[in-house]
Amino acid sequence: MSLIVMKFGGTSVATPQHMQRVADRLIARHEAGDEVVCVVSAMGKVTDELVELAHQISEHPAEREMDMLLTTGEQVSIALLAMAVQARGADAVSFTGPQVGIMTSANFSKAQILAIDAGCVRDALDEGKIVIVAGFQGRTPDGQITTLGRGGSDTTAVALAAGLGADICEINSDVAGVFTADPRIVPSARLIERIGYDEMLEMASSGAGVLSMRSVEAARNHQVVIHCRSSFDDGPGTIVKEQDPSMEQAIVSGVTFDTSEVKFTIRAVPDQAGVAARVFSRLADHDINLDMIIQNVSEDGATDISFTAPAVELDAATAAVREAVAEIGAREWIVDEKIAKISIVGAGMKTHPRVSARMFSALASAGINIDLISTSPIRLSCVVAQEEFEEAVRVLHTEFGLDGPATDEGE
Amino acid sequence: MSLIVMKFGGTSVATPQHMQRVADRLIARHEAGDEVVCVVSAMGKVTDELVELAHQISEHPAEREMDMLLTTGEQVSIALLAMAVQARGADAVSFTGPQVGIMTSANFSKAQILAIDAGCVRDALDEGKIVIVAGFQGRTPDGQITTLGRGGSDTTAVALAAGLGADICEINSDVAGVFTADPRIVPSARLIERIGYDEMLEMASSGAGVLSMRSVEAARNHQVVIHCRSSFDDGPGTIVKEQDPSMEQAIVSGVTFDTSEVKFTIRAVPDQAGVAARVFSRLADHDINLDMIIQNVSEDGATDISFTAPAVELDAATAAVREAVAEIGAREWIVDEKIAKISIVGAGMKTHPRVSARMFSALASAGINIDLISTSPIRLSCVVAQEEFEEAVRVLHTEFGLDGPATDEGE
Numbered sequence: 072m073s074l075i076v077m078k079f080g081g082t083s084v085a086t087p088q089h090m091q092r093v094a095d096r097l098i099a100r101h102e103a104g105d106e107v108v109c110v111v112s113a114m115g116k117v118t119d120e121l122v123e124l125a126h127q128i129s130e131h132p133a134e135r136e137m138d139m140l141l142t143t144g145e146q147v148s149i150a151l152l153a154m155a156v157q158a159r160g161a162d163a164v165s166f167t168g169p170q171v172g173i174m175t176s177a178n179f180s181k182a183q184i185l186a187i188d189a190g191c192v193r194d195a196l197d198e199g200k201i202v203i204v205a206g207f208q209g210r211t212p213d214g215q216i217t218t219l220g221r222g223g224s225d226t227t228a229v230a231l232a233a234g235l236g237a238d239i240c241e242i243n244s245d246v247a248g249v250f251t252a253d254p255r256i257v258p259s260a261r262l263i264e265r266i267g268y269d270e271m272l273e274m275a276s277s278g279a280g281v282l283s284m285r286s287v288e289a290a291r292n293h294q295v296v297i298h299c300r301s302s303f304d305d306g307p308g309t310i311v312k313e314q315d316p317s318m319e320q321a322i323v324s325g326v327t328f329d330t331s332e333v334k335f336t337i338r339a340v341p342d343q344a345g346v347a348a349r350v351f352s353r354l355a356d357h358d359i360n361l362d363m364i365i366q367n368v369s370e371d372g373a374t375d376i377s378f379t380a381p382a383v384e385l386d387a388a389t390a391a392v393r394e395a396v397a398e399i400g401a402r403e404w405i406v407d408e409k410i411a412k413i414s415i416v417g418a419g420m421k422t423h424p425r426v427s428a429r430m431f432s433a434l435a436s437a438g439i440n441i442d443l444i445s446t447s448p449i450r451l452s453c454v455v456a457q458e459e460f461e462e463a464v465r466v467l468h469t470e471f472g473l474d475g476p477a478t479d480e481g482e
Numbered sequence: 483m484s485l486i487v488m489k490f491g492g493t494s495v496a497t498p499q500h501m502q503r504v505a506d507r508l509i510a511r512h513e514a515g516d517e518v519v520c521v522v523s524a525m526g527k528v529t530d531e532l533v534e535l536a537h538q539i540s541e542h543p544a545e546r547e548m549d550m551l552l553t554t555g556e557q558v559s560i561a562l563l564a565m566a567v568q569a570r571g572a573d574a575v576s577f578t579g580p581q582v583g584i585m586t587s588a589n590f591s592k593a594q595i596l597a598i599d600a601g602c603v604r605d606a607l608d609e610g611k612i613v614i615v616a617g618f619q620g621r622t623p624d625g626q627i628t629t630l631g632r633g634g635s636d637t638t639a640v641a642l643a644a645g646l647g648a649d650i651c652e653i654n655s656d657v658a659g660v661f662t663a664d665p666r667i668v669p670s671a672r673l674i675e676r677i678g679y680d681e682m683l684e685m686a687s688s689g690a691g692v693l694s695m696r697s698v699e700a701a702r703n704h705q706v707v708i709h710c711r712s713s714f715d716d717g718p719g720t721i722v723k724e725q726d727p728s729m730e731q732a733i734v735s736g737v738t739f740d741t742s743e744v745k746f747t748i749r750a751v752p753d754q755a756g757v758a759a760r761v762f763s764r765l766a767d768h769d770i771n772l773d774m775i776i777q778n779v780s781e782d783g784a785t786d787i788s789f790t791a792p793a794v795e796l797d798a799a800t801a802a803v804r805e806a807v808a809e810i811g812a813r814e815w816i817v818d819e820k821i822a823k824i825s826i827v828g829a830g831m832k833t834h835p836r837v838s839a840r841m842f843s844a845l846a847s848a849g850i851n852i853d854l855i856s857t858s859p860i861r862l863s864c865v866v867a868q869e870e871f872e873e874a875v876r877v878l879h880t881e882f883g884l885d886g887p888a889t890d891e892g893e
């Protein structure tokens with residue numbers, strides 16, 4: 072008997088008919104002798120509809136009230152899914168995030184999980200029930216309702232799997248697993264059957280949408296094995312787990328892209344100690360997640376600072392930059408919204424120093440200009456013009472030998 | 483400075499525009515210097531839509547899961563209403579029933595309030611906030627989410643008013659107050675400006691829909707003054723409070739009707755001690771709320787038992803009657819779905835013994851046949867054929883001098 076946590080996203084429970092299919096899968100697993108915990112998101116576009124409703128009422132609704140509003144989406148899902156399981160004669164019980172003791176910080180709209188007391192889940196499993204838990208939500212120690220932000224349901228699933236000591240955490244979505252590149256861009260992209268946490272983390276952080284970074288991070292911290300698979304078929308999916316060190320590691324496992332960022336450049340920043348710190352504290356004051364940060368070589372006692380930030384935070388970032396520029400006496404600043412970040416990720420890069428040179432020359436041969444570069448031990452990222460990103464992904468996918476036979480995934 | 487609990491029903495918050503209007507009223511009251519707690523129901527038809535969704539999934543959804551589902555309706559309302567108040571620059575905070583410590587029994591779908599620990603409401607009021615609380619819901623001591631059943635939001639409002647020691651509990655709805663009869667049936671019905679708890683309780687129990695019986699009962703038990711008024715205008719409404727004994731009491735304050743019941747008759751029941759008890763324990767086993775119960779005079783050692791029950795419980799009641807009839811060896815049973823119960827209510831009836839005679843002859847003069855009769859010290863009820871109920875209400879309204887000038891309420 073295994074204990075499995077199965078997570079289903081919004082598209083998997085978009086309609087009552089979809090719910091019935093998910094119920095069938097839960098029951099099949101339960102009847103096969105496993106203990107089953109299901110984490111579920113809000114139905115289809117419900118969250119978007121609630122956000123839209125809020126904006127009809129208020130231009131800038133308070134985050135506490137947004138969390139109060141949005142958590143109803145998952146609560147509807149768990150109740151309906153429990154009913155669907157019960158209607159098939161199996162025993163089920165639903166719990167909200169607060170009910171299963173998912174304790175979070177009080178950062179409304181992007182709370183961090185602090186602790187889980189999954190006692191009521193364990194009790195319900197012991198009674199032979201299929202347990203259905205609302206993703207994306209928790210509560211502060213003093214009882215405020217919070218949401219976990221983007222990818223929150225994945226995080227709930229992984230955290231519950233860790234808290235319960237589950238054997239596996241299955242993340243079901245409309246994607247068949249993790250691919251060497253987005254099959255919509257690269258028709259010859261291949262499914263990756265196994266990937267380590269570190270590589271998966273870099274893939275997620277650089278644009279592969281299938282798993283949220285936070286959930287992979289949580290899985291790595293608690294050694295939770297993740298199985299990414301399609302809600303709609305029985306394909307093999309992708310297993311994310313600790314890399315076996317004896318295994319030969321691909322130099323490059325995948326190519327990712329991210330078109331959701333903008334680039335700021337602050338020109339002629341006085342090259343004095345502490346100036347960069349002041350710029351970035353301003354941005355931190357506005358709660359902006361920076362991604363790439365590059366400071367150019369100094370010339371004539373002045374330097375340029377560039378960074379990328381999420382496009383959705385453009386307004387806040389602009390305000391922060393304006394303040395910083397005034398404060399430090401920089402000459403000017405510009406923002407470029409038409410960028411894309413292309414990354415190659417691979418655990419084998421650590422031992423193959425020539426990878427960066429290969430990446431840059433492959434892009435150069437295709438006539439693609441590189442703007443910013445950033446690296447980690449197992450990732451290389453370049454910012455390019457947004458109009459060139461598809462070409463860049465294909466070039467790199469081919470360069471590093473990832474092309475397989477063309478699949479249907481791109482259709 | 484007064485502390486006021488203001489309750490708004492579903493039609494008062496049916497759309498974002500309605501929410502804005504309610505927000506205006508809350509703020510006006512707050513700016514006038516009062517402490518304001520608002521209890522709110524689900525928007526418009528949301529509860530019905532959720533019920534419909536549940537029935538697409540399951541024919542007989544478990545009540546625990548229905549409560550999990552339905553409580554989301556009020557939660558959406560409180561979040562949006564808090565946003566609407568905040569968007570106008572006033573300070574507000576929303577709480578679910580579980581959050582404000584509305585502790586209930588575990589009778590899902592019709593839980594009883596056991597206790598209220600309104601500490602977080604008191605704290606928020608002390609911080610100058612308008613406090614918005616979800617009606618209709620609570621939680622069991624072990625954290626299960628419950629609903630209070632029909633009229634639950636009124637009950638929440640009264641219970642909160644009692645728990646907080648509020649000066650008044652304002653029940654705002656699409657009705658201007660309590661009338662001497664339903665103005666849709668009797669255009670000359672008049673608004674009752676003041677009414678005692680006992681009379682209001684009889685009015686509510688006999689069909690006046692404006693307040694639920696449970697909320698009036700709770701108000702009486704805790705001496706909470708209720709002010710029933712329209713959400714949409716500033717009419718005087720109706721004050722429900724302890725009757726001043728020095729005040730002259732109307733013989734009949736109002737005429738009510740109820741067409742939501744069915745009548746069962748069990749024929750030729752053996753007239754032995756304990757037989758009636760067995761019939762009614764069967765019904766209690768099925769959790770059926772009985773209303774009128776009449777046992778006819780015994781003839782030849784056999785008797786007839788009639789009772790009315792809510793039409794929505796027809797199936798369960800039928801099953802119970804079938805069991806009981808088999809058990810006690812009665813001859814037959816019949817059910818009549820086409821009945822109406824007409825009641826006259828008045829505190830002055832206690833001291834005017836001829837009221838019943840006047841009621842019966844007025845109906846007889848109009849050719850209306852009386853089927854069952856039941857009485858309380860301040861109420862007289864008759865069951866008549868459903869097709870005659872409007873005529874019966876009008877006849878009695880005139881007979882007891884309640885007609886005023888015709889109003890527009892019936893339009």
